[in-house]
Amino acid sequence: xxxxxxxxxxEPLDRLEVLSRLEVEQLLNNSSGGLHHLFRSCALxxxxxxxxxxxxxxxxxxxxxxxxxxxxxxxxxxxxxxxxPARAFVDGKMIRGIHEHxxxxxxxxxxxxxxxxxxxxxxxxxxxGITNAVFYILRNAGVFRSMRASGLVVCWGGHAISxxxxxxxxxxxxxxxxxxxxxxxxxxPGAMKGPMKGATIGHAKQRIDNGLYLGVTExxxxxxxxxxxxxxxxTIFPDIEKRLEAFVRTGHGVVVFAGGVGTAEEILYxxxxxxxxENRGIPFPLIFTxxxxxxxxxxxxxxxxxxxxxxxxxxCYQVIIDDPVAVARAMHxxxxxxxxxxxxxxDAWYFNWSLTIDPVFQHPxxxxxxxxxxxxxxxQQPPALLAANLRRVFxxxxxxxxxxxxxxxxxxxxxxxxxxxxxxxxxxxxxxxAFVAQGRMKVTAENYRPCYKISDF
Numbered sequence: 143x144x145x146x147x148x149x150x151x152x153e154p155l156d157r158l159e160v161l162s163r164l165e166v167e168q169l170l171n172n173s174s175g176g177l178h179h180l181f182r183s184c185a186l187x188x189x190x191x192x193x194x195x196x197x198x199x200x201x202x203x204x205x206x207x208x209x210x211x212x213x214x215x216x217x218x219x220x221x222x223x224x225x226x227p228a229r230a231f232v233d234g235k236m237i238r239g240i241h242e243h244x245x246x247x248x249x250x251x252x253x254x255x256x257x258x259x260x261x262x263x264x265x266x267x268x269x270x271g272i273t274n275a276v277f278y279i280l281r282n283a284g285v286f287r288s289m290r291a292s293g294l295v296v297c298w299g300g301h302a303i304s305x306x307x308x309x310x311x312x313x314x315x316x317x318x319x320x321x322x323x324x325x326x327x328x329x330x331p332g333a334m335k336g337p338m339k340g341a342t343i344g345h346a347k348q349r350i351d352n353g354l355y356l357g358v359t360e361x362x363x364x365x366x367x368x369x370x371x372x373x374x375x376x377t378i379f380p381d382i383e384k385r386l387e388a389f390v391r392t393g394h395g396v397v398v399f400a401g402g403v404g405t406a407e408e409i410l411y412x413x414x415x416x417x418x419x420e421n422r423g424i425p426f427p428l429i430f431t432x433x434x435x436x437x438x439x440x441x442x443x444x445x446x447x448x449x450x451x452x453x454x455x456x457x458c459y460q461v462i463i464d465d466p467v468a469v470a471r472a473m474h475x476x477x478x479x480x481x482x483x484x485x486x487x488x489d490a491w492y493f494n495w496s497l498t499i500d501p502v503f504q505h506p507x508x509x510x511x512x513x514x515x516x517x518x519x520x521x522q523q524p525p526a527l528l529a530a531n532l533r534r535v536f537x538x539x540x541x542x543x544x545x546x547x548x549x550x551x552x553x554x555x556x557x558x559x560x561x562x563x564x565x566x567x568x569x570x571x572x573x574x575x576a577f578v579a580q581g582r583m584k585v586t587a588e589n590y591r592p593c594y595k596i597s598d599f
Contacts, residue, residue: 145204146228152236153220154245161212161219165252169212180361181251183546184378185210187364188243189223189230191371201365202546212248221248239371246283250378253282258380272504276379276387277493283377285392286492288354292322293477296393298408299333300401300582301367310433310466311336311399317470318397319344319353323477326393329357329376330367333399338372356392360385363404366544381506382537386411391494394477395427397469398459400436402582403543406573407536409443411503413451414529416458420498425483427476428459431469442576449569450532451525502530509538509548511555519562519570528566535560535570542593543583552593564598571596 161169172178186208190201207225221244230240258264258275265271280286295318299311315325315337325341327334338355345353357373360382369376379385389396390412398409416426430440440461447455462469481491489496507513517531538558541548552558560570577583578592 147205147208147225148223148228148231148234150223150226150231150236151220152223152241152244153215154218155238155241161214161252163214165256166212166214166219168255169248169252177251177255181247182208182210184247184251184361184364185223185244186227187368188240188247188376189227190365190368191230191237191240191243221245237371239373243369243371243373243376246376247378250279250283254279254378254380257282269499269501269504272384272501273387273391273495273499276384276391279379279384280377280388280392280493283375285356285375285377288352288356288375289392289492290322290324290352290354291491292324293394293474293481294324294326294354294356294392295337295473295477296326296389296396297333297337297399298328298389298396298401298405299336299399300405301330301332301334302402302582303332303400304435306433306435307400308332308336310431310436310464312340313466314397314399314431314469315340316344317466318473319350320348321470321474322348322350323470323474324354324356326354326356326358326389328363328367328404329359329369329373331370333401333405334367335370335372336399337397338370342372358385358388362541362545362547365546382407382540383504383506387499387504390415390426390497390499392492393494394480395473396429397473398428398430400432400439400582402577403536403539403574406443406577407533407540409447410529410533410536413447413455413458414503414526414533415497415499417451417455417524417526417529418498418500424496425476425479426497427473427480429469429472430459430461431465432463434464437463439576439580442573446569446573450566451529455525455529500526500530502527503533507534507537509534509541509551509558511551511558514538514558515561517560517562519560519566521563521565532566532570539574539594548593557592558594560594560596562598567596567598 168177169181170178186205209224211222213220230236264275311333319341325337355372355374357369357376360379379388517534519531542552542558
């Protein structure tokens, strides 16, 4: 099947620093040490906005002739697009939001390569070094300049959700926007797009013309969750762990909508952080919400959390069903508590320095078959550490479902083998089975085949 494509030559809408010859060479270099493959795949994902695919490999195969080249010109740089998805253009002109996102991809890939990965002053083996890297990436992207005093609410949820759940997420975003709150999501479709879309209407009614719609992503997931053009600040992190840390460092609270394994990964990450002894007493509002049809979904999530992490974890969140106004009021009140706490502690409003994040949540986890088999999934460890290992399980399943390298690994070596204590594996199996039955694993739910096997001891 053929898909409509276009060629184009574009320049930055605003000022972008001129690239050095070395940086241009890296972006054109397709070898293992070059950046061209990474730049090309992320750029293609941006151009495929509102696409129906959530499979990184299929996207690259569908547009196998796509290419992007960087040209140095007298006034800076220019991007040449070859065989780009036509959906990114209107009457032959690129949609402005997509145009901005392309140069955000360029900015972050170059910055991370030059100023983070290859910077001798940043120790990525140390917890403080990783946090500093997250801070520098956000600062370079201009996130802190865009943040307003009203507060930033992170919204998590699945890309493969029902229309009813999507409309509900818009209503919540609308109520948040009416209260002046800004929205940050994983920047993709579904529950990541809905709150932003709703917030734009709420902001417009309040005559707020500088609202922040922050999209936070990483190269492994961007093809499956192409950024929606409502995002007015797209920031790309080098891996999922730094992406997750960026959410909790910049956000003043989190709203979770219904989702699949990616949403479960995010929940486990945040609960693991909040369960750390040094974070007790630090206000961080966390709300699970959805329409009435999602009540059973969140009851299962709640049961899973208590069965695996214990009753203490339940105290970290509240569940509000089918009431967008109550969600927004509770979040607005929670953000005010965060504001007062940070004022008393002298902590920054734009970056949560006080929050302790254990290194086990920061170091990248490679979802290989060997690493997954070796995960410690038992109760003979603190709940926070168990949450970290469970988070890695769901991270591996995200890779096996939608990431190019994860899909290929499953095809080559077979399903991921998840092995652990029966009291832990039974709730995991029940939750995953529910996700499959409810079509929450992939957009193409009817064709979904699980990429995992579960066993216990």
